[in-house]
Amino acid sequence: MADKKHLYLVDGSAYIFRAYHRLPPLTDPEGTPVGAVYGYTTMLWKLADDLDKADGPTHLAVVLDKSSKSFRNEIYDQYKANRPDPPEDLVPQFPLIRDATRAFSLPCIEEPDVEADDMIASYARAAQAEGWDVTIVSSDKDLMQLVGEENGARIDMLDTMKNARIYIEEVEEKFGVRPEKVGDVLALMGDSVDNIPGIFGVGPKTASKLIAEHGDLTSALDAAEDMKKSKLKERLIEHRADAELSRILVTLKEDCGLPVPLEDMKLDGVPSEPLAAFLEKHGFTSLRRRLDAGTGSPTRANDLNPAKQETKSAEASSEGNSQPLPEMPAIDRAKYECVQSMDRLTEWVERAQAARLVAVDTETDSLDSIKARLVGVSLALGPNDACYIPLAHGGSDMFAEKPEQVDKAEALAALKPLLEDEAVLKVFQNGKYDLNVLSGEGIAVAPIDDTMIISFALDAGRGEAGIGGGHGMDELAQRHLGHVCLSYKEVCGTGKKAIPFGEVTLDKATEYAAEDADVTWRLHAHLKPRLAIEGGTKIYQRVDRPLVPVVAGMEREGIKVDRTRLAKLSEEFATETSRLEKEIHEIAGQEFTVGSPKQLGEILFDKMGYKGGKKGKSGQYSTDQSVLERLSGDGAEIADKVLEWRQLAKLKSTYTDALQEAINPKTGRVHTSYSLVGAQTGRLSSTDPNLQNIPIRTEIGRQIRDAFVAEERNVLLAADYSQIELRLAAHMADVAPLKEAFEHGEDIHSRTATEMFGEVNRDTRARAKTINFAILYGISRWGLAGRLGVEPDEAQEMIDTYFKRFPGIQKYILHTLESVREKGYSETLFGRKTWFPRINSKNQAERQGSERAAINAPIQGTSADIIKRAMVRMVPALREAGLDKVRMLLQVHDELVFELPEGDVAKASEVIERVMAGAAMPAVELSVPLGVEIGTGKSWGAAH
DNA sequence: CGGATCACG
DNA sequence: GACGTACGTGATCCGA
Structure with a gap:
């Protein structure tokens, strides 16, 4: 079989989308984005280079999508209707992909009315019928249906990004069924990206189990009648037509006409002249050198200015494995x-x-x-x-x-x-x-x-x-x-x-x-x-x-704090706490350290005999806010006093006293230090002092905000993203009613209340608000029950209702978890990864903790990415607007605080609003608007 | 130095 | 059969 033919079919369209997201945003000398093209070029090179290798190609062709519509749209008008437009800086790269293919003198197949997948299937089958081996260069799950051996000729797949071959075992591992059954599984589970309905509520796990059990889709659907009563049974019966439609949509068309004969795909090495011209034109200088030097390994460039370095790194990535580190001598x-x-x-x-x-x-x-x-x-x-x-x-x-x-x-x-x-x-x-x-x-x-x-x-x-x-x-x-x-x-x-x-x-x-x-x-x-x-x-x-x-600059600016005002507050708080302390001792009938939860617990539950004391794992009674509030509700006056004491003691020690200490004697301002790596999700954190937890929720605490002030003839401006995390959740989980509410500027919690309870009043809105946040945090029925003061069963019903009204949310959660379990990390819309090493832990508490964090991380992290992008752009945007006296001082997760001359307020507000609202673009086009609320005042408190 | 508590988004 | 229940932070206090 030395001369056995082996056809490689490159799924070019799928490749460039993946390459775009995985490779750095390079531009060529003319400023055209070429990151994906670069990846594509090196991949083709590598494939062509394998010509003489054992399992390498003898024939090679690239298949691209011709148009966004195909015959599937005739069958189902919603097919791929949810597909977002390709990113702005990818669009100009499409024609370059064709240029690159031509530069390699490779055939490029593009046919109207069918998809690249169908052409790949047709060519693969035709080659297989001739007894050729076929490798499909793609990792598309739809194409996995084709994998296997027939007629002594095998079809496998190659994922060049992971440098992994995909054959029957790999497909079975992914889908739990043999390749020929993959279409049945796909038909059941559907695909939100391609908008294939599948059976609502059925994911990959259930789908593969059903197919493994019943053999194929029709048998699985027929078997539903005899299942015992369950949600699954209902869904299989109710949505049968969806699954059958899906089966048709995921079936590849294997009998397309072949515009280029198989034999014409013969690979004869790479012609260097057109390729050299192409590499030259797009500034792929190190590839160019490699071409001149034969096909040896890339030379390691010595030019290390940052722009060129990107090219170097990109090259390393396309090789699919890390470059060996130069041997480093031990530290001496x-x-x-x-x-x-x-x-x-x-x-x-x-x-x-x-x-x-x-x-x-x-x-x-x-x-x-x-x-x-x-x-x-x-x-x-x-x-x-x-x-x-x-x-x-x-x-x-x-x-x-x-x-x-x-x-x-x-x-x-x-x-x-x-x-x-x-x-x-x-x-x-x-x-x-x-x-x-x-x-x-x-x-x-x-x-x-x-x-x-x-x-x-x-x-x-x-x-x-x-x-x-x-x-x-x-x-x-x-x-x-x-x-x-x-x-x-x-x-x-x-x-x-x-x-x-x-x-x-x-x-x-x-x-x-x-x-x-x-x-x-x-x-x-x-x-x-x-x-x-x-x-x-x-x-x-x-x-x-x-x-x-940018953040370094904010730290150096610092913010002015009114020392006299803080000192006055400190004094008031001191008087109040000592008065309360006396009263507490009187009620308790003895002196004790009010600030000691241990002593307080013993006084309340042992000495005074209040019921319901719960000891935690430290063997100590809990005396936190919720416990004291319950006691207060039962008429315990001492609980009210302790609550009040705690609030004042906290405000005094953490804020009014500490902030005075923090004033820098040279600048007269308070300079926090931000950590850019403190929070796993990508948020900033603030220390020494923490200026991200200055009180605002209570009237008495808010007075501390009033001590943060502007210099003479200046004001503070606070710009907040409104409900940014819920907006992102609506976008990421594709929740139509929530998106619509945000578009129309409705109150989002009221809208949720309408959807869930049918009416809006104080009570339903408050519940809806709790539930909305619970969703962002990875809900459990017990957690929600505790917050709402209802039984877990009732909380579960609300969760069910929520998922029913907003099915995208449930899908988002399932997809996110599935992906994190498989890959080990979550990703934000901008590609920030957070790892969850305990997501598959055998310890349930540990695992569930990771699951909740993993549901939240993409949302919290995307929000962090967006405000960070706004901060980076804010500096040049203000400068270009001539606003050189506007200083960005603080970031509080969804808020930016500025100090500026009174006269600059109108113009600065316009710039700040524009930069913040547009911060996701052009990398990500959100399907909800980003709302920004701006306030100004002499103090931070007044600016809200 | 860990736990409990509580300030923020 | 037990587990222990909302995400992400930092500062302060107490007490071992």
Whole structure:
């Protein structure tokens, strides 16, 4: 069988959609987007390259969809009616796909009125009849019907993205039935993307079980009559016609006319001239070099400016496996240099300029990047090729005299051109910190990469129990490099004996600081290529990386806080709490620590004898808000007092006292620190102080918001996305009534109440609101029952009603879970991944916890992506509008707070509204509008 | 340092 | 047969 013919049929249309989503957004020299074309080109190349290999092609053709309509639309007008238009920057790539195919001199099959799948089926069968083997280059589940052997000739499939062959076993694994039964399974389960109805409520699990049990679709449907009473039975009977229609729709047409004879698909290698011209035209320079050099492995380009680097990474991804890392020698701290002269510094700067990529780390005397004073800078240009430049060491009695170091101003003047050079990529670990520190020295660092952010784009949520999942340097070094970093404690000591970094001796400081830069360089070499391979490039390059300098700027701005007002509140709260404390002691008949839940529980349930005390796993009574409210309802006066005491004590310690402490003496403002990797879903988090949980829900708490104020002649402007998560849920789950309500600007909870209870009043609206949120969070009947104060049975009925009124929601939940179980991660509309390593846990509580989080993550994460995109665009949008005095200060998940001159309010509102409302586009076209509400005032409280 | 509590979206 | 029930955060306090 040495000369057995083997036809490869490439499902080109399906490929480019997948390539578009998985590959970085490259553009060619003319600015045309070419990311998908690039992936397509390398894939064709690789296939053609396999010409002489054992299982490689002897014949090869590409099949494309000619038009969006096919004969299936005649049968069923809703077929593929839900298909969104292709993304804006993919459209111009369609014709290029044909150009690329032509450049390889490959036949390109496009026929009207049938789909690519039908042409593939027809060609595959024709070839099989001739005794040829066939490989379908696709991972489309519809095509899996064709897999198998007949006439001594086999048809299999090849998923080039995963580099996986799909044959009978793989199909059985996916569908639980043999390939020829796949059509029956598909007919039962339907397909929301293609709008194939299937049987409502039947998913892949049930579908394959039914077909495995009864043999085929007709038998399964016939068997419904004899099933015992169940939802499934009803549905099978009621929706029989849907399933039968679906069966017709999923059946491939295997007898299409063949416009190009099989023999004409013979593969004769790749003609280099037209291909060279094509590669040249679209700037695929490294492929071009590869062509010149024969078909050997791609040469690793040395040009590492960020734009070119994307091309390099994309290339790695199309190879389907990660490039082997260059061998890295073990960390050797003895190799680091302490730079103590301008001559040496100049040489390092020149070498960094030439390398075009340098890892940088700053050493300071504080964890607070706004307060921190720079004491040194370290650089790394390769493994063990690192240095430390001390700039402000010594000064206390630690040293008899200051150690020898370069002049700080002179050194920074030498470093500034390097750090600001657009052609040199600066790599940081948590660059936001260094950006702020260096900004304090008048240096605006750009462009940057950030290994912490890259790690987050790749591995958010990936930590297994016991193995850290964080993105800090020490953890990353251990996880990826197997290296234990010198700890800060080892260098500076701990507790009372701790010394500031500026007092550490130079040899010790050099070991520590240069190692950080070295490790950062190594982590970058290790993690950056993974982005393109694992599909993290889009979210990193388009969202998170550009956000770093934006958020750094917000931190530096800070926000003004009225200290006098806070002090006054603190005093009031102090008086009130001590009065309440006395009263509480009186009622209890003894003194005790009101702030101790343990003591309080014992007083309430043991001493005073209130009923219903529940002990948690710590063996302690619970005394939280819900418990105290119940006691209060039973007439326990002490519970009311404790509740009030708690509220005031909380406000005082967490806000009015702490915020005064947080005012920076130099700027007179409060500067929070945002973490870009804190929340697994992609949200930001805020610490030191947390400005994302300033009270607003109660009247008394809101007074604290009034202490956040604008400077003279300025105002604060708060811009909120209204109901963004529910809007996204309506879009993502395709819930027509909710989408319609949002389009018409209706009150969404009222609309839900109408749909569910038939009428709107205070009670039904409140219930609907609870249920709406419950859905976003991954509902359980017991959880909902607890919130609504009803029995679990009744809660279950409401959930059923909800799913019945909004079937898209149930489908969304099932699809999301299925996908997370299979792939291990969820994805936002913009491609951000969150991993759920415990989604298949045998521990039920653990597993269900993951399931709830997995249902929520795409929605919460998409919302986070959208506001981040808005923040990135806000800076240039304001500048272009001439609004250079408008400053973005805070982000609170669905809200942005600005400070601006009173006179700029009208114009700024218009820009802010436009940027926020349009932030999803053009990457994602939402089917609901994004509502933005804007308010202004002298204080944050007044701006709402 | 973990648990309980409670502030926010 | 037991489990333990809404997602995502951070700060503060108590008490081991």
